[in-house]
Amino acid sequence: MTSLDIAFMTVLWNRILERFDKTSVKLQEKSLDLSVAVKLLKSLREYIGSIRNNFNDIEKVALSLSKVISKKLEQYNDLDRKFGFLTYFKSITEKEIVDMAKNLGKIYPDDLDCDIFPEEMIHFTKLVDEQDEEGKIKMPSALKCLQIIHDNKLNSVFRNVEVAYRLYLCLPVANCSAERAFSKLKRVKDELRSTMKNPRLNALSLMTIERSLLKEINTDEIIVKFQKKKRK
Template sequence: MKEVIDMILIQLKDRMRSVTALNDIFSFLGCKKLKHLNDNELKACAANLASKYLEDISEDEFPTEILVLRDQLQNSISSINFEEMTPLDLLNLIQERELTDTFPNVCIALRIYLTLPTTSASCERSFSKLKIIKNYLRATMTQDRLKNLAILSIESEEANLINYDDAINSFSERKSRKINL
């Protein structure tokens, strides 16, 4: 049981590190931060993001686009308190005002940010499956068997695709001891 818990803790720490790193890269797209960064800081953040997604975002155009967007939000859209807007609100505003052609790289960056997976569903699945597998009746189960049952239960969709007849035949061919009589 300790091995499984250790594995889950390691995975949670790794996921937290990756989510924090992604948030550091994309956080300037939040309107509150967008408003308060000076031009050089904003350009540096935009260049950093563009360098991570070279195939999707233009490294030359993106910093300029983000500066123009910020200025346009501050000056021409005074009816909206853009400091309280989320990245999703910002993307919706750009699409409503038909500015996607004006800010194509900003739209791409916002869509990437909004579609990044940030859940730890596999860890949650592991905990719920362990609770099902290791119940009161199976308290004497060995660690190795518990680990293998947990993997089979978590990856049940893959396990259901296995053709057991082929697996048994393959195993028996490799492990058979043929004796000539």
């Protein structure tokens, strides 16, 4: 099926199933009157019949949705081109691994050492082969690879590889998971704000008392240094 076909069927079935769901929930109510139930089912039948006359409207929505899907797919493909080798390294050559690792290192120069990361990655693929002596794992997941590093306490040996996998695993596949994460983060922030301890209060007091000196400090410089600091 093409992306337009998928979009068309998505719009069509979303309309139909949404009405079926609401009707089904209503029909399960103990207090529902029989005559109301009959009318509800008849109206649902009429609604399904009326959809046949609205295909042009559905097609317009489907075209719009298809464009959105195509754009999202392009973004996912772009991310896969950057990070994909972290999971399908067993099916590509060492040269391809090195090239892709170098490319990822250039994209994230503050997090990955472009000179060391490619060789680290090759070394890590050999370690995965050693871990899988029976050859059962054809395509290890990113999470499995990260677990191998952590379970064997090899963070210092594969520092760049470990960071690369963390970057990859932090990418939200679905928008809803990201929204839930930010929602949870907001709750954590609120909790932290409501339990402000003495050290922070003392620091804030000192900053207020010495505000004239604080104004002379170049905070932009500090922020830039913090941004350039590599994640460990």
